[in-house]
Amino acid sequence: MIKVCSTYGIDDLPLGTKGRVIALGLFDGLHQGHQDIIKKAVSTAERDGLTSTVQTFRNLCKSGDKPLYTAEERLKLIGGTGAEELLVLDFDAVKDMEPEKYLTDIILNRAVADTLVMGEDYRFGKGAGGDVAMIKEFGKANNVRVIVVGDRMLEDTGKKISTTWLRSALGEGDVDLALKLCGGRAYSYSGRCVQGKMLGRTMGFPTANLNIPEDKYVVRRGVYVTRILLGQRVLYGVTNVGRRPTLEDAVNDVAETYIFDFDEDIYGANLTVEMLHFLRPEEKMTSKDDLIRAVEINKVQALEYLKSQGLL
Incomplete structure (x- = not known):
């Protein structure tokens, strides 16, 4: 140590x-x-x-x-x-x-x-x-x-790896590039799972929420394919990084993750959410039905990406 x-x-x-x-x-x-x-x-x-x-x-x-x-x-x-x-x-x-x-x-x-x-x-x-x-x-x-x-x-770019370039990539949501710049280590958020308003559960997609520390950089707000580390388990899902404008328009940024095929109570548990691939910017939907449809579309897109990378 x-x-x-x-x-x-x-x-x-x-x-x-x-x-x-x-x-x-x-x-x-x-x-x-x-x-x-x-x-x-x-x-x-x-x-x-x-x-x-x-x-x-x-x-x-x-x-x-x-x-x-x-x-x-x-x-x-x-x-x-x-x-x-x-x-x-x-x-x-x-x-x-x-x-x-x-x-x-x-x-x-x-x-x-x-x-x-x-x-x-x-x-x-x-x-x-x-x-x-x-x-x-x-x-x-x-x-x-x-x-x-x-x-x-x-490799294959002739461009110097730097913190400035890494920060720029994350600001654009290009977590694929960030992973390369860091030698295969995905950018991540970690902490204790906190209880939200449980609105996702009422719509059929329960989520695990992480409050992003005020002293930590926030990637481009939007939806990402993610890998979730929970104890010794490796899970996958989709994560919205941002302020949840459709449901509450929060003041502080949250990493809200819908974990595939998972419905356990993990409030208080430590977890790490690794950002693998950007799907779309955060946006305010006109209704909860539109939000549900968007989540279903993102789930399909995420599963396709994970299969294409040999992760599923």
């Missing part, structure tokens, strides 16, 4: 007792480019008998929009990479530090960096004033090895 070194201020950061190979970045989205950086840090640490550490931030989103994953979700994702430690720094505590001071006080003296691993376009420090060239000079002066991982291109 990955060890979490979380800090709310610089002085809370535990002193290192063993040299670390530190992967530098925000790693929001954990796309293939991010995975390459972390894999390099892990393999280098294993080879040299050092500690593999992934450095990330809380309270930071480069685009000014909501992060793609909550802090808890990012912890879980990074925990599956093989890294030994996750170093979570509060961005508010370091955002005004000059790049040189950040490298010296935190990365070298506190985190005891032996090796730093990063992407070609990594920026850091006050006003994002630090860059890879500065880190290389710092490394030479302080006997810290610096490894720069090249950009990852999406």
